Amino acid sequence: MDIGALAGGAVALVVGLLSWGQSRATNRRADFTTIAAELRKDVEAERTQRKLLTSYVVDLWRWAARVGPDTPAGPVPEPPAELDLTPWRT
Numbered sequence: 001m002d003i004g005a006l007a008g009g010a011v012a013l014v015v016g017l018l019s020w021g022q023s024r025a026t027n028r029r030a031d032f033t034t035i036a037a038e039l040r041k042d043v044e045a046e047r048t049q050r051k052l053l054t055s056y057v058v059d060l061w062r063w064a065a066r067v068g069p070d071t072p073a074g075p076v077p078e079p080p081a082e083l084d085l086t087p088w089r090t
Contacts, residue, residue, distance in 0.1 A: 048082075049083065049084055052079075052080045052082055052083040053083060055080065056077070056079045056080060056083060059077040060076070060077060063076060063077055
């Protein structure tokens with residue numbers, strides 16, 4: 001057996017393993033970036049819905065403060081069109 005060929009094979013194996021590990025680390029970073037971007041987008045959508053829901057609850061509270069037990073109730077304020085109420089509807 002040729003010592004040079006064995007040494008070259010060993011070096012190629014080490015370089016291959018190092019590059020494989022580096023590519024896996026790069027892929028994990030890319031996956032993390034993708035997941036973080038999705039989570040950021042979901043949190044932003046959740047914040048928007050919470051703001052709309054809060055404004056609607058405040059509108060209902062103001063409406064309820066104007067309507068007493070013996071006064072005729074006017075129409076209940078409509079929720080904002082962008083507010084997604086599907087979790088509360090059956």
